[in-house]
Amino acid sequence: MNGVTGRMGYRQHLVRSLLALREQGGLPLRDGSRLWPEIVLVGRSEAKLREIAERHGLTDWTTDLEAALARPDVSIYFDAQVTSEREKAILQAIDAGKHIYTEKPIATTVGGAVALARAADAAGVRHGVVQDKLFLPGLRKLKRLVDGGFFGRILSVRGEFGYWVFEGDWQSAQRPSWNYRSADGGGIVVDMFPHWHYVLEQIFAPVRAVTALATTHIPRRWDEEGEAYEATADDAAYALFELDGGVIAQINSSWAVRVHRDELVEFQVDGTLGSAVAGLRGCRFQHRAATPKPVWNPDLPVTHSFREQWQEVPDNEEFDNGFKEQWEMFLRHVAEDAPYTWDLWAGARGTQLAELGLQSAREGRRIEIPELDR
Incomplete structure (x- = not known):
């Protein structure tokens, strides 16, 4: 595991996924045995690795990636680095x-990204990419509605994502400073468009074109040491995605927005037979037979609550941590050839959408998305 000293690598992948699997006695396999993940921590900071290892009773860690990869008892490499x-x-x-x-x-x-996918295919190794938002309870409920034909013909998807990330001067920032430097791979388009790609592709339809505007609303921030720096990466993006079947998706992504909605990310889906609004955990819907008939009249006050006219999609199942569920799927994929959909090619398509989104923003035009050449 390379990169567990970072927030996501530590919290979601180490603690809530692999350590949680060990706490439950390992991963049950079809033959009745249990897979027990032996964890080797890899990173650049010896002090941080030692502290994490001691905190969780782990003994195997190193700052030498090459040596870790040379070990015959290591079969899977996981990356959560910058x-x-x-x-x-x-x-x-x-x-x-x-x-x-x-x-x-x-x-x-x-x-x-394509070079990595081709290399992995040529080497005959199994490969997978984290697609965590597909495992959010709210989006799983939304997919249940899609698969059940609830919407009829889907017309549009509207997404709102983001929150205010403090600049770092009078309050510390909630995100690392490299996120706001393009030279370090930062930027909200590079970060979030791969997410939007798999959400749209897996729940609705393939993305065929993008029109985007990316901008840096906050040009000056302060890093972890309190030093001011120039924010060279985009911190907000406003995009239109054209999907197969005529579906139009509009998604706003911003680290410079204050939240006035129920969750940090929400998707509204409108179709001929009904609509739904999904967040991280909840999903509300409204059938066409229960749709009110508003009339625009700014001279009279609104006498009813539009929100109260929607129903909640029931859980109908227990939802485990999504990162852990996907780890279980990938481990079974390696150990017993279980199916796994989200490979490096899926990751390459997400990177492609981010790259073309940035091109669209630079050139101020609509960009069609070609098929990747394998």
Whole structure:
């Protein structure tokens, strides 16, 4: 596990996924045995690795990635590093014959992402990319509505994501400073468009064109040491995505917005037979037979609550941590050839959308998305 000293790598992948699997006695396999993940922590900071290892009773850690990849008892390489370091490390792991599981974006360019996917295919290793938002309870409920034909013909998807990330001067920032430096692989387009790609592709339809405007609303921020720096990466993006079947998706992403909605991300889906609004955990819907008939009249006050006219989609199942569920799927994929959909090619398509989104923003035009050449 490379990159567990970072927030996401530590909290979601180490603690809430692999350590949680160990706490439940390992992962049950079809033959009745249990897979027990032996964890090797890899990173650049010896002090941080030692502290994490001691906190959780782990003994196997190193700052030498090459030595870790040379070990015959290591079969899977996982990467949660900063984006700018990921491509080189994954290629090292592929060359060492390791199966690959990685956060996204998998590379800083679509050319690099395709090269990784081709290398993994040629090496015959299993490979997967984290697609965590597909496992959010709210989006799973939304997909249940889509698969059940609730919407009829889907017309549009509207997404709102983001929150105010403090500049770092009078209150510390909630995100690391590299996120706001383009040279370090930062930027909200590079970060979030790969997410929007798999959400749209897997729940609705493939994305065929993008029109985007990316901007840096906050040009000056303060880093972890309190030093001011120039924010060279975009912190907000406003995009239109054209999907197969005529579906139009509009998604706003911003780290410079104050939240006035129920959750940090929400998607509204409108169709001929009904609509739904999904967040991280909840999903509300309104059938066409229960749709009110508003009339625009600014001279009279609104006498009813539009929100109260929507119903909640029931849970109907218990939802585990989404990162843990996807780890279980990938481990079964490696151990017993269970199916796994989200490979490095899926990651490459996400990187492609981010790259073309930035091109659209630079050139001020609509960009069609070609099929990737394998």
